[in-house]
Every structure is written in structure tokens, then in C-alpha cells.
Amino acid sequence: MRDQSYYNKTRIIFIFLGGVLLLFLIAPLVGMFLSVKAPLLFDAIKDQQVTSSITRTLLISFIATMFCSLFALPLAYILARKKFPLKGVVEAIIDIPIVIPHSAAGIAVLGFISRDSVVGSVASSLGFNLVGSTAAIGIAMAFVSIPFLITSARDGFAAVPQRLERAAETLGASPFKVFTKISLPLAKRSVVSGMVLMFARGMSEFGAIVIVAYHPMTTPVLIFDRFNSFGLDYARPIAAIFIVVTVVIFLIMRIYQKR
Numbered sequence: 001m002r003d004q005s006y007y008n009k010t011r012i013i014f015i016f017l018g019g020v021l022l023l024f025l026i027a028p029l030v031g032m033f034l035s036v037k038a039p040l041l042f043d044a045i046k047d048q049q050v051t052s053s054i055t056r057t058l059l060i061s062f063i064a065t066m067f068c069s070l071f072a073l074p075l076a077y078i079l080a081r082k083k084f085p086l087k088g089v090v091e092a093i094i095d096i097p098i099v100i101p102h103s104a105a106g107i108a109v110l111g112f113i114s115r116d117s118v119v120g121s122v123a124s125s126l127g128f129n130l131v132g133s134t135a136a137i138g139i140a141m142a143f144v145s146i147p148f149l150i151t152s153a154r155d156g157f158a159a160v161p162q163r164l165e166r167a168a169e170t171l172g173a174s175p176f177k178v179f180t181k182i183s184l185p186l187a188k189r190s191v192v193s194g195m196v197l198m199f200a201r202g203m204s205e206f207g208a209i210v211i212v213a214y215h216p217m218t219t220p221v222l223i224f225d226r227f228n229s230f231g232l233d234y235a236r237p238i239a240a241i242f243i244v245v246t247v248v249i250f251l252i253m254r255i256y257q258k259r
Contacts, residue, residue: 029243032236032240032243036236036237036240037233040233040234040236041240041241043237044237044238044241045241049217050219050222050238050241053217053219053221053222054219054245056137056216056217056218057203057218057219057242058203058249060134060137060203061141061145061199061202061203062199063138064138064141064142064145064198064202065142065195065198065199065202067138068142068146068198069149069195072146072149072194073153073184073191075150076149076150076151076153076154076194077157077179077183079154080155080157081158094146094151095151097144097145097147098144098147102205102206102207103207105143105144106207106210106211107211109136109139109143109208109211109212110211113130113131113135113136113212114130114131115129131212132213132214132215134216136213137209137212137213137216139212140208140209140211140212140213141201141202141203141205141208143208144201144202144208145197145201145202146198148194148197148198148201149194149195149197150194151194152193153187153190153191156189156190156193156194157183157187159186159187159190160183160187165178165183168182192256200250203218203246204220204246205218205220206218206220206221209221210224219238219242220242222238223235223238223242
């Protein structure tokens with residue numbers, strides 16, 4: 001009876017602490033939605049700049065995620081399967097975008113794509129100016145979000161039994177076929193989870209994007225711009241719309257992932 005009493009008390013304490021945290025996460029969002037003025041909300045829904053910014057944000061983040069997957073998945077597989085010198089250094093480099101300030105990330109990306117850089121000069125010679133372009137937005141999104149994909153995919157590949165891969169190799173399958181037919185399908189849930197996290201993190205980025213490309217505006221930048229120009233009442237409806245859109249998309253992706 002005494003053990004059961006301690007168990008019940010512990011469970012109540014844990015439920016209370018967890019409930020406080022959930023309230024902390026939910027309360028600001030609920031307060032924001034309750035504070036949105038209906039006329040301004042309808043005006044924001046009909047605003048062409050708002051709808052185009054949301055479309056632009058989602059599309060660029062999606063393209064960046066798909067493109068980076070071509071490079072991230074092979075690297076994640078190597079990290080999961082191979083031991084090599086300085087592996088810890090490589091893993092630390094992958095985590096750098098997560099720990100540095102987003103404004104610093106924007107400065108780093110700006111230096112990487114400016115006309116004075118190798119990448120920027122090559123693009124300029126081809127008639128492209130990366131700074132202030134949709135490509136710059138995609139690069140900034142990818143830089144801050146790709147660690148989520150690599151980490152999740154690496155854990156998924158590490159959970160795949162190596163005996164299955166070796167069995168396929170003994171039957172004559174090439175390493176590429178083993179990867180595409182055995183490893184990748186079995187790690188699919190973790191890979192999709194990583195892609196969802198990368199996509200979500202990319203579309204919510206502000207600090208790095210605002211430095212490399214204020215225009216064309218993504219939705220986080222537009223919210224900041226409306227807040228600076230017109231105040232909270234005009235920024236809040238856009239934030240509410242964007243949160244609803246992103247949550248719906250995120251839930252759909254999560255449902256697909258679980259299925």
C-alpha cells in the first residue's frame with residue numbers, strides 16, 4: 001500500500017509538471033488567436049502579399065528539403081555504418097547550425113553567396129545575383145535545418161539490422177541496390193521524420209533569411225515587416241494564418257509518416 005501511495009503521488013506530481021509545461025506552450029497561441037480582430041483577419045486572408053508569401057515559404061522549404069536529401073541521406077548512411085578518423089568532428093560540424101545564433105548563420109550564408117565569394121562570383125558570371133533571391137532563401141533554410149534530417153536519418157539507418165544488408169550482398173546485390181532496396185525502406189520512418197522536421201524548421205526560419213534576402217518576403221519576414229510598420233494588430237492575423245497552415249501541413253505529414 002505504501003509503494004502504491006508513493007507511486008500515485010509521483011504520478012500526480014509528474015502530471016502537474018507536464019500540465020504546466022503544456023499550458024506554457026499553448027497559452028501564448030490561444031491568447032494570440034483570441035486577440036485577432038476579425039476584420040483584420042479577413043483582410044489578411046484576402047491580401048495577395050500574404051498568400052503569395054505563404055506559398056513562397058512552403059514551396060522554397062519543400063524544394064530545399066528534397067534537394068538536400070540527395071546529399072544528406074548518403075552522408076547519414078555513412079555516419080550510421082562506417083567508422084573513420086575524425087568522425088566525431090564531422091558530426092560536430094553537422095550540429096553547428098543548430099547551436100549558433102540565427103543571425104550569425106545569416107551572416108555566414110551571406111558571406112558564402114556574396115559576389116566576393118567563389119560561389120557568388122560564379123553565379124554573377126552566369127548572370128545571377130544570389131543575394132536577395134529565392135535561391136538565397138533556400139540556402140539559408142537548408143543551412144539551419146539540414147542537421148535535423150541528417151540526425152534523424154542516421155538514427156534510422158543505424159537501427160536497420162546489418163545482417164539483412166550482408167545477406168543481400170551475398171546474394172549478389174550491389175551496395176547501391178542494398179541501400180535503395182533494404183536500408184532506405186527499413187529506415188523510411190526516420191527518414192520521413194527527418195524530412196518533416198527539416199521542412200518545418202526551414203519554413204519557420206527568420207534570422208538567417210532576413211539577412212540574405214529581405215525581399216522576396218517569406219511569411220516570417222512579412223510578419224516582422226508588418227509588425228515594424230503597422231504594429232501588433234496587423235502582424236497578429238498573418239501569424240495566426242501561417243500557424244494554422246503550417247500546423248495542418250505538419251499534421252498531414254505526421255499522419256502519413258505513421259501510416
